[in-house]
Amino acid sequence: MSFLSIIDILGTFAFAVSGAFSAMEKKLDPFGVIILSFVTAIGGGTLRDLLIGDTPVRWLRSGTTTLVIIAAAIATMFFGKFLKRFSITLFLFDAFGLGLFTLIGVQKGLQLEFSPGICVALGTITGSFGGVIRDVLLNNVPLVFRKEIYASASILGGILYLLLLKVDMFSPFASIISIMFIVALRIIVVRYKLALPDMYRRE
Amino acid sequence: MSFLSIIDILGTFAFAVSGAFSAMEKKLDPFGVIILSFVTAIGGGTLRDLLIGDTPVRWLRSGTTTLVIIAAAIATMFFGKFLKRFSITLFLFDAFGLGLFTLIGVQKGLQLEFSPGICVALGTITGSFGGVIRDVLLNNVPLVFRKEIYASASILGGILYLLLLKVDMFSPFASIISIMFIVALRIIVVRYKLALPDMYRRE
């Protein structure tokens, strides 16, 4: 099993859990929870594959993805009941999903020899679109549009990865550093309530 | 004209009517009603075709679909005025659309020799996604996420169809039974307010 497919499975798992928690917060029935896990976990990769024309999309061809998602959703429903508050766990799984899938997207772009800017864009789409669908379907304001630095974290992580490859770092190593960077940045940003400068203030 | 294309046209008609009723409930203008009929009727099949890479999508190649939709929308605007309450009629057309399109999706999967699980998933996507778009655009909570058994009905119907084929039932016959099963299940579920067990109750 390749390094890349491990990252992919971890990302799928992380986003499936985040989708399940969001659905449980809104008290959907078990079936709704599974659908939301599914949509959150495959949303970003599916949009990316549609845009680059790589069809049939991946999860139609691989049973693993579907199994991981269903397992994640069921585990979340089972163990999630014991958690007092979903929000912190949900946030962490979302942050890991963002980091892992950003890297998957950037690497897909590199394989297809797109320009660096487009590779980073594909990373951001892969990393953030599943969460956008999750939030739109549940009538939440998408995380990506809230004040906190979200898509920016994905973009910076993508750029970091390309820079590390540029200085000839071994790719799996560069991946892990960039993923950790994105997760850490998300935690710091939310912990200290950082945001981009407000351009609407007028004295 | 093949059996499959008859089912397809009936499904298109049923969802177009359901889209038109939803739009009229929100008092959209005639043009908005036609757009919503269109989006509801082609939504599921379009997503399915995009996912499996079968493009240009079908309704771009066939004038029949467009004609059926416009006729359905106009008929609904004309006759719908005489109905006191839209909700029951809307519910029935939605149930038939779900049943008919689920079968179309499963059969498309079989043609492309996907695994049984993916065939059922394609059926559910084809059957339910048009309604999801309809509800999202009109700011309703998608039926698929409400407590009532909805996507589950589509999944069970898809499985039933595959089982009937397995025991060598003649395909059009198996189709009709499965479609009737889905419609009947939806009616029973809504009539008797059945739902999946609630996992949020805590004594």
Next chain:
Amino acid sequence: MSFLSIIDILGTFAFAVSGAFSAMEKKLDPFGVIILSFVTAIGGGTLRDLLIGDTPVRWLRSGTTTLVIIAAAIATMFFGKFLKRFSITLFLFDAFGLGLFTLIGVQKGLQLEFSPGICVALGTITGSFGGVIRDVLLNNVPLVFRKEIYASASILGGILYLLLLKVDMFSPFASIISIMFIVALRIIVVRYKLALPDMYRRE
């Protein structure tokens, strides 16, 4: 540089500005403004290209589009601050975007030798879908569903263009007339609060 690509760049610019204004109205941070400009400007063309199977979609292959969008977003953030009210400017840019992109879509359909009805539909999709995404993401009711004549303007403009070609008018000339027609129609409709006849009134 061809006549068509000039129209395309102008349309991209107009919709990017309209997306940026909408985002600023909702006080998104600078990054959110850029994302919304992007989604609004590429939404219609992307859906069209996905539907006809022309992938990888255009903006993945052309850096120009991305540059124009980012420039438009930054310019809007900079100069937009000096405007008292966004709504009129936003409306005008949206109207120009609708006109310009409708023509791009119709011409794409003609190139692929689709039937006239489908060419007009591709024009309407290209012209209006970016705005639909913009409005859905910001939780506004999509313009296309409001009472004012919007998609109808795009359809009429597309038909006008096909008619002008039919009488052998030089294509760039026919384009400019049709674009102006759509923009003018939008202005008149909004200025004089015109709408399609109301079918819900019952005495």
